[in-house]
Amino acid sequence: MPESSLRPIYWEDDVVAIIDQRLLPHKRVVLRCTEPQQVIRAIKTMAIRGAPAVGIAGAAALALGALTLKAADPQTFRRKFVRLCRQVKEARPTGNNLSWAVEKVYSVVVENPEADVFQLRRLIREKVEALMAEDVAANRAIGAWGRKIVPSGARILTYCNAGALATADYGTALGVVRAAFAEDSSIHVYTCETRPFLQGSRLTAYELMVEGIPSTLITDNAAGSLMHQKRIDVVVVGADRIAANGDTANKIGTYTMAVLAKANDIPFYVAAPRSTIDPALADGSSIPIEERDPREVTHWNGRAVAPKGMAALNPAFDVTPNRLITGIITEVGVLRRPFKRTIKKALEA
Structure with missing residues (x-):
């Protein structure tokens, strides 16, 4: 390689x-x-x-x-x-x-x-x-469908890493970014750092720089301010599991981004292949949430960043309700409400 x-x-x-x-x-x-x-x-x-x-x-x-x-x-x-x-x-x-x-x-x-x-x-x-x-x-194919929802000169916010490194190659959310950039070099990407594992600052930023896509790294808690200042046009994230009704599990903090996008009237899209959809789950309440080692929160690279003995909670994912999602970009098209019907149709395609 x-x-x-x-x-x-x-x-x-x-x-x-x-x-x-x-x-x-x-x-x-x-x-x-x-x-x-x-x-x-x-x-x-x-x-x-x-x-x-x-x-x-x-x-x-x-x-x-x-x-x-x-x-x-x-x-x-x-x-x-x-x-x-x-x-x-x-x-x-x-x-x-x-x-x-x-x-x-x-x-x-x-x-x-x-x-x-x-x-x-x-x-x-x-x-x-x-x-x-x-x-x-x-x-x-996700990229090809997704580039249609990206406005000209868009400022795109993404969260965690849903690029080539998160797939076999090319990426889902970053696949949309790559396809959009191929047609419009004026787009700009804001990537959140994604605490506590820093997939955004370590991996997404790395991919964007390798590809030469204009981008800026921000702290997770800066996203709301940028949205309020109308410096974000669209949010595109990946997914780890999507329920039959469109409720979506993704990296912890995604729900926060979706709430902020809704409050600021910004489209919020999920990009994922149909293999991410679990039709056996009626909604997101049944999605299992992985709990990881608290040391990922209290330490970084083996060095303590919190007081010794401090308890920490480290859920790796959260669930974004379908009411906060504008659309789900799949390899067979952009699924929109009512998600139960469009997801069922997509799985049968």
């Missing part, structure tokens, strides 16, 4: 290569995983993050598992593979793309009951590579 590439995960023969996003933007280190547990660890520790990228990583973990599982007969292979699928699904609970990708890969085993172990390994690897290609195609 060239040093300039933003693809966060790719194959090197039978090795899964993952850019360690915990070290960006100052250091580029590639983790080379030869066993599924190494990929699972990378997901859990946020070496790779972003719902679509996590889904691809989970699928890749299964492909590695298929290669390394000790099983001479198909029955043993299938039994062990089911156990591995369960472990991968549990790596991170909030995003829908991970469980979706696991189910897609597992379907290969179900749909080929007569296949031997060698054939299953080959078919699983082919499925994972297809999922990677499909994610990139979906992201580019």
